[in-house]
Amino acid sequence: MTTAVETARRRQALPQSVWKKVLKRPEAGALGGAVLVFAFFWIIAPPFRQLAAFTTVLYQASTIGIPAVAIALLMIGGEFDLSAGVAVTSISLAASIFATHAVGGLWAGTIFSLFFALALGAVNGWLLIKTKLPSFLVTLGSFLMLQGLNIAITKLITGNVATEDISGMAGFGALKSIFAATFQFGRVQVSIAILYWLALAAIATWILLRTKTGNWIVAVGGQGDSARAVGVPVARVKVGLFMAVGFGCWFLAMHQLYAYNTVQSGAGIGSELLYIAASVVGGCLLTGGYGSAVGSALGAFIFGMTTEGVIYADWDADWFQFFVGAMLLLATVVNTWIRARASKGK
């Protein structure tokens, strides 16, 4: 008897090998996929090997990865947000139009757009809780409504379908250096968006792994009813997650506004799927309750490497989307294969 207990305790105390621990993380597969894609383009595309190419890839990845971090949290919490891509455009339009037509100041416009972004998220969450419809439908509705509003309101207020160039307004310089600064290292240019992306991924990871809120998110996504039964405030967590998506979109929106000066009101359609794809490639389950923020960053990185890699490899442009799709599929297959191996080898 004692020996059995003793063995069990010893087995528990026995440290799991680091290797297995890593492999069991949700992002392990995505890491494998990323390494594979990186090695692939490293071998076949010589221009891909420059440091400058690496930062181009990271930049493309960061513009998907910033909202994708928040989308990953939301998906772990068991919900979707199809409106995120268009919301980025709405938020930058809100900032630009508010700044040029309401107050005449970019700082006010930027702060207004932050509240606007959080409100968009809160409305999505609130509609979800109140209507009890699947988030797929609720956010499909807001996706389409925002698409219409973006164009209609922009045209109504400015008379055109793109906003005015804001680069001459007071405060532009300071705000540009906050949201869209670039650092020159020799011939290599690094956008600040990359740093924000990595920082957001780190913060989200910390929340997921080290805080009570993180536990709640996983619980709500995995077993909503059980979570509610043990006292997790499900509604609050979900609304909060949608607001987090709003925050992620706001960050990207501000980057785009200050990096490109004007906003085309028809932009952003289709990006929502990239955010979701980055999260799923990075190990989030479509059913919720499982996934990681680091994974979404790796997913965005894979996507960035693939789209840019096809160009570095100088493959026929007509085949562009095909190659991107095929590479993503390949990366995801490797990803799932690694995950399956890891969970089998207990």
Add this chain to the structure above:
Amino acid sequence: MTQARKTMVAALCATMSVGAFVATAGAAQAKQLTIAMITHAQPGDTFWDIIRKGAAAAAAKDDVKLIYLSAPEGPKEAQLIQNVIDQHVDGIALTLAFPDAEAPTVKAAQAAGIPIVGFNAGVDQWKAMGLLGYAGQDETVAGKAVGEQLNKDGAKNVICLDQQQGAVQLEARCNGIKATFKGKMEVLYATGYDMPTVKARTQAKLQQDPTIDYVVTLGAPFAPVVLDAIGAAGSKAKVGTFDMSPVAVDLIAKGKLQWAIDQQPFVEGYEAVDMIWLNKTNGDTVGGGQPVLTGPFFVNKDNAAAVAKYAKAGTR
């Protein structure tokens, strides 16, 4: 019948006959025409907004009711044509961006006796499809003009940045360049208005092939983004663009952008509506079987200032 009642009936008859008279007089003068404009515009695109403004200006001047609809895909554009046939409009102005997809519904509209004018896209197809007229730029001609310009500028290795893979009028521009340009030209595709992607892809292409010395964008909003990408990639490439925007005109005046090739979209929208109106009210056909060309017109450093104020107002 009491006197009061008699008076009332008489009054009623009088009003009715007056009403009828007014109605017939109105019909004789011409009831207000309804003209539908159907395009393949991506929603929220500056260029298309200028076309729409031109169409609205013509509609206001001709006292026509204008219905404006757009869808960026062939089958959807065809559906819109069917929709306005069902509304019994008096004329349709449409873009033949997807001629094969639109052909059956164009035939249906013609069978219903609705005159159709083409504009902007389909310069090679409008005649075969029996359209009344066509207003627009011959994209191949414009592309060829750009090719000549590139030769003049001494370009050797050029990128043609196409934002909508598969749209015939954009392909025609790149093919036109290829026809007259003596150096090497390659097409690079982007995905609509996703500017970070446009920047990253251009940057990647410039890093992949550092000998690229000219980039031609097929839409004005992309020109500043490409200039950005050139800076980031440490390239020396020059940039020219199809179409215009206030920002593009400004960049030309500053010498950062070499030129913009203007097809005068306002005129396209205006002419398309006006041609239908002329046909309905006076039986005219415009163009004498040839397309009414609205471009190409080069905006460069010399004339940028003159064009700037119209660009700012959103009509050029």
